[in-house]
Amino acid sequence: xxxxxxxxxxxxxxxxxxxxxxxxxxxxxxxxxxxxxxxxxxxxxxxxxxxxxxxxxxxxxxxxxxxxxxxxxxxxxxxxxxxxxxxxxxxxxxxxxxxxxxxxxxxxxxxxxxxxxxxxxxxxxxxxxxxxxxxxxxxxxxxxxxxxxxxxxxxxxxxxxxxxxxxxxxxxxxxxxxxxxxxxxxxxxxxxxxxxxxxxxxxxxxxxxxxxxxxxxxxxxxxxxxxxxxxxxxxxxxxxxxxxxxxxxxxxxxxxxxxxxxxxxxxxxxxxxxxxxxxxxxxxxxxxxxxxxxxxxxxxxxxxxx
Numbered sequence: 220x221x222x223x224x225x226x227x228x229x230x231x232x233x234x235x236x237x238x239x240x241x242x243x244x245x246x247x248x249x250x251x252x253x254x255x256x257x258x259x260x261x262x263x264x265x266x267x268x269x270x271x272x273x274x275x276x277x278x279x280x281x282x283x284x285x286x287x288x289x290x291x292x293x294x295x296x297x298x299x300x301x302x303x304x305x306x307x308x309x310x311x312x313x314x315x316x317x318x319x320x321x322x323x324x325x326x327x328x329x330x331x332x333x334x335x336x337x338x339x340x341x342x343x344x345x346x347x348x349x350x351x352x353x354x355x356x357x358x359x360x361x362x363x364x365x366x367x368x369x370x371x372x373x374x375x376x377x378x379x380x381x382x383x384x385x386x387x388x389x390x391x392x393x394x395x396x397x398x399x400x401x402x403x404x405x406x407x408x409x410x411x412x413x414x415x416x417x418x419x420x421x422x423x424x425x426x427x428x429x430x431x432x433x434x435x436x437x438x439x440x441x442x443x444x445x446x447x448x449x450x451x452x453x454x455x456x457x458x459x460x461x462x463x464x465x466x467x468x469x470x471x472x473x474x475x476x477x478x479x480x481x482x483x484x485x486x487x488x489x490x491x492x493x494x495x496x497x498x499x500x501x502x503x504x505x506x507x508x509x510x511x512x513x514x515x516x517x518x519x520x521x522x523x524x525x
Contacts, residue, residue: 220296224300228302236312254270273393299381307385313360314506317502320332324353353492393412432444434511451472460487467493468488
């Protein structure tokens with residue numbers, strides 16, 4: 220049933236693309252903001268309490284809805300799973316954004332590509348250098364593929380019903396928003412949320428990187444993962460980016476121009492720096508990775524029937 224729900228949600232996204240992919244993320248953001256406003260006392264204990272309250276308020280209703288749907292009929296639970304998958308997964312949107320930037324770079328319109336990337340990232344890019352844009356676009360696609368597709372799919376496979384599809388993105392949003400508190404006396408509030416997401420994402424990160432290795436250059440992907448991930452600004456993110464870069468056989472990272480001057484970044488991957496043609500190869504890598512996950516869901520369904 221999970222495989223059929225996944226296929227149905229992807230077909231539905233293809234036929235009826237969501238009007239706003241950020242709507243559900245914005246809802247999670249409002250939940251995190253509300254919990255922080257009410258419970259943030261600037262210390263770790265209040266952060267732990269806020270996290271427990273936030274996830275209790277979000278997951279308990281989802282669990283009750285899934286239990287009620289299953290009690291009515293398995294088909295109702297399947298419809299619920301499909302609906303949440305449709306609202307949660309960002310795979311087709313990731314590929315679409317990547318293709319649009321690649322087309323702009325091929326048409327030698329770096330300004331257009333920079334605007335597209337800035338809208339995708341939600342922050343200014345600060346450069347119209349084609350090479351830097353290609354590298355940053357590839358990094359964003361790998362990041363989005365993990366956080367928007369493969370990470371949620373892992374927890375959808377592990378937890379019953381749509382619980383995993385809510386747990387993963389909500390934990391990601393809480394870690395992002397609560398760790399970015401700027402007031403010096405409130406920085407401890409996001410401590411637990413960051414470590415909770417680190418634990419939740421520990422296995423999915425490595426599965427995503429391993430999947431990239433399986434469908435790409437296996438040896439280079441594992442070598443880059445082991446030798447380069449820890450050097451990235453966020454080592455956890457570096458696992459996915461280094462593995463993806465190695466699987467593609469291109470180099471990501473490296474210093475890029477920024478609004479306030481060059482931004483120093485370590486190199487990720489191997490070979491020549493990524494250009495626009497690498498973005499086309501990346502699209503193929505992402506599709507092959509999705510096929511691997513579909514096979515995993517198929518095997519899980521076969522084990523359930525055995």
